[in-house]
Amino acid sequence: MLLLDIGNTNIKVFEKGEIKRFDLKSFSFPKEKFYYICVNEDFKEKIEKLPNSVNLEGKFSLKTKYRGLGVDRAVACYGVFDGVVVDAGSAITVDLMIDHEHQGGFIMPGLSSYKESFANISSKLICNLDEEITLDRLPLKTTEALTYGVIKPIVCVIKEWAKDKKIYLTGGDAKALFKFFENCVYDEKLVFKGMQKVIKEIEC
Template sequence: MILLIDAGNSRLKWACLQVKKLQPGGAVARSAAPTRDFASAWDALEAPEAVFVTSVAGEKFDKTLANWIKRKWKREPEFLATRAKGFGVTNAYREPERLGADRWLALIGAHDAWDGPVCIVDCGTAVTLDALRGDGSHEGGLIVPGLALMRDSLKERASGIDAISLNPEARTGLLATDTGNAIIAGSLYSLVALIERVVGDLSLEWKEPVQCLVTGGDAEQILPLLSVKAEHCPDLIFTGMAVIARQSGAAQPAARGREKDGHEMEYLSADPGQPAVARLVVSAHG
């Protein structure tokens, strides 16, 4: 089993890759005590063969996570970084490393799973939109505040509404009849309008339909309001991580055989065209 970890600004998410098949994991809210978060998430998990991480949580958090993994499972996690080109995708950024690793992985996942052009919408603390052509060319993207940031900024900066309690679960139509619901509906429709305009403009510019793929923690609030055809892809980043894990050889099952002396050997897969590495497997028989 390979553990895939996505450390975001507010949540810690994970999935597992079992014999090339992506399995759902879980998510916990990040707290001020990250080691408690790690224990809550993974104390009962079997020891993984490898750990791949994407993180926007900062250097201090990443170091704490790496040390916990090494103590818990004696594994060195691989932190995935953005590249100028790889896995069928070409990064549009002039400084490729400035594109967030989570966005890079979502691009890889979308290119692997979908044919044709797509617009990837990640609805998290910030909302990002990335345009990807069918040939894997990333054309660039947009970043705007997410739902919570929009609402919080209004409460902090607009006079007279700082004391209003917001209930994001409240049902609201197009128009609200109180200030709290007006803020909630306004933030939702702001993002909906942006997404629909970008997808429509891309389709016109590229002269072909552009598929909208929506991921992130707030995706389920946005999706029902969209009039453009959209797919919910909650595991898009993990799909991209799985592509990298498979191509690294980490996700390849080991082949077993017997040497002439009768010892059982486990042949660990290597990169295509490279020789396999053999490891002795010792078992006790009663």
């Protein structure tokens, strides 16, 4: 079974338990049957027309009062009964699930956006994030101050909502955030697990 998660900048392909990433611009869509979700407006119409494609959007219903929830967020949450779902990609989305019901969520810029923002503000703020950063004391130099100013607010707000609930981290920057949480699982297949659950339901 072939699953595609089509984002704004790249495509993730899931097959035989493995995820492969491709650049959206140079990607050739497969000839065999595939299931997909797509948040990229420019690609939606094109893919919908392919006779071997099955769009999972609209094929499942996440219990929520949220209006306009992206299908990628919805499907990642769909596989989670209880906990905080964090997808750290080009944007970082945070969604709270309680008893298989979505309680709401929010969106922050992705980690790489912060770096760009700093560079646009001042040449003095051009830096790479410091991977060794510690969050339990205040920074005492600029590279620390910038990394802390990116990571700490994100960690702080996620922890405030998570409390003692489990945090499910997925997406390209999940690994960079993982070490700052205690009750946390890193699951790069979270979206695909949600998709598999939907497929199982619609094909039963």
